[in-house]
Amino acid sequence: MTHAILFYCRPGFEADVEAEFSFKADIPGKWEIGQGFCIFLPKRPADWDKLYRTLECGDWVFPRQIIFVAEMLDLPPKDRLTPILTALDNLHEAHKGPWRDVWIEYPDTNDGKEISSFSRKFGALLDAKLAAKGLANQADAKARLHLFFPTLERVYIGFTRPDFSVNWPLGIPRLRMPTDAPSRSxxxxxxxxxxxxxxxxxxxxxxxxxxxxxxxxxxxxxxxxxxxxxxxxxxxxxxxxxxxxxxxxxxxxxxxxxxxxxxxxxxxxxxxxxxxxxxxxxxxxxxxxxxxxxxxxxxxxxxxxxxxxxxxxxxxxxxxxxxxxxxxxxxxxxxxxxxxxxxxxxxxxxx
Ligand SMILES: C[S@@+](CC[C@H](N)C(=O)[O-])C[C@H]1O[C@@H](n2cnc3c(N)ncnc32)[C@H](O)[C@@H]1O
The missing domain is CATH 3.40.50.150 (Vaccinia Virus protein VP39)
Incomplete structure (x- = not known):
């Protein structure tokens, strides 16, 4: 099992997430910086467990969402579903599901947008497989499953607690622009x-x-x-x-x-x-x-x-x-x- 913490943010604000995390959590580990996301790999798995139990994303400034990653997989170009289902079957007992929702996510970048149409089709497929096993759409479940695709060749499998996380896919609340407001502000x-x-x-x-x-x-x-x-x-x-x-x-x-x-x-x-x-x-x-x-x-x-x-x-x-x-x-x-x-x-x- 991997122990990583994945943060979504506006592209260009990864260093701010890092600065906020160092200030608030101050635990040993190393960072991998992407575009629109970054990952912290704590040295001690116990820190991952503790933060999963205590960290409320709504209290943070720069992360749009904070996800506790348990698996990072390289994917083949054709059948992505099989290795993901196998990885979900092999998760640690504590994280095996059921899940309240299953969200397929990607970075909020131009490259990420290209993954969005794949994510809709793939999400429907995976949802159906998991729902058939009673693992998806369970309203009382204590965790949400996130599959984050930094590219179509890689996936991070992680969780959030619905009560401690942000309630929108990608951590983005979609608001409709009122037609008669004078500015997008x-x-x-x-x-x-x-x-x-x-x-x-x-x-x-x-x-x-x-x-x-x-x-x-x-x-x-x-x-x-x-x-x-x-x-x-x-x-x-x-x-x-x-x-x-x-x-x-x-x-x-x-x-x-x-x-x-x-x-x-x-x-x-x-x-x-x-x-x-x-x-x-x-x-x-x-x-x-x-x-x-x-x-x-x-x-x-x-x-x-x-x-x-x-x-x-x-x-x-x-x-x-x-x-x-x-x-x-x-x-x-x-x-x-x-x-x-x-x-x-x-x-x-x-x-
Ligand atoms: C980002 S815009 C505000 C947009 C506005 N909130 C909206 O939703 O349409 C900033 C505004 O602050 C105004 N501003 C900057 N300094 C100011 C000052 N000292 N006193 C009054 N207005 C000021 C500018 O004229 C500008 O219209």
Whole structure:
């Protein structure tokens, strides 16, 4: 049996996964870096077991999904099914199935896309074989089976716990672009609400919000569509489409670093392109001074050491809020719709 941990990520962010893992897990082993994925081979199998029991993918920033790999196989060009079925039969007792789902996956790259049509046909074939043995589609099963094809000549066989992992194949939540939203950025905020904000804290009808760096209006559109009835959209640039004329939206051509609302709002959202440390200080100031209770914002991270820069920004927030005696929660994640940025949800907690 192999003991490996497979991480999916946006291509180009493999070093950030590695940096986050070294910071959080700090166990001996070696890395193999792919494109859109990387693999950690722990020196001690016991570390693999321990992480399988404890590691929750949703708490991590850069990995889209974290899979515990038990077998890595080279495949013949014709019959790929037989060696895979044999490997599944030979798995360690603890991992033999049944499985809740069987997901056939591949890297989120152009090369990976070529594997996607194979994966659909192969997935249906494998599903049928496993379902016939009672091994697939078992709603109560404690594991999901992943077959990851880095190429059509190789497969990694691994598992996730459905309660500790991300619930979308490839770790990618597919969202439909709303036809009348003024920009694709709207999907970033939609994903942030879906992934980072708990049900109890979602926008409620009649809430108010400030959107810093609002133009052309994709984030403002999300706040309107979620029920906000008063949104201050701060940007020197023009709002577009329905967001330029919507009765709930007040567009102010002001500097987002200087603007403060006359009375507190329910939500602060911010997508300004600025140095991350300046954004961290700005958001902290809003919460410390009570202009908003909760915020969604992002840190643009075009630099190489993104993990270090993120830590620096989280420290700025901690110094400000903790220093002011404010209890808070923050979640940061490199969302699927994010490019070179990480999105955060920050909320005060009642004492
Ligand atoms: C990535 S775009 C925002 C896109 C917007 N969230 C959407 O969904 O359509 C960044 C915006 O921040 C604005 N911006 C940058 N610095 C700003 C500042 N100091 N004050 C106000 N707006 C600023 C820019 O004019 C730009 O429109």
């Amino acid at each position: 709207t999907l970033k905020l939609a994903e942030a609400f879906m992934i980072l904000v708990p049900e109890s804290a979602q926008v409620k009808p009649g809430m108010s919000a400030v959107d810093l760096g609002a133009a052309p209006g994709g984030w403002t559109w999300q706040m309107v569509s979620r029920g906000c009835t008063k949104i201050f959209a701060i940007d020197n640039g023009p709002m577009k489409g329905s967001m330029a004329i919507h009765p709930s939206v007040k567009h102010l051509r002001e500097d987002g670093f200087r603007y403060r609302p006359k009375s507190p709002v329910d939500w602060l959202v911010c997508d300004m392109v600025e140095q991350p440390a300046r954004i961290a200080a700005l958001i902290s100031d809003w919460l410390v001074k009570g202009h908003a209770r909760q915020a969604i914002f992002n840190f643009k991270l075009p630099m190489k050491k993104r993990w270090n820069e993120l830590q620096r920004c989280l420290d700025i927030i901690d110094d400000a809020l903790d220093g002011a005696g404010i209890r808070y929660q923050i979640r940061a994640r490199h969302l699927y719709h994010d490019r070179e940025e990480v999105t955060c949800y920050l909320t005060k907690i009642k004492r």
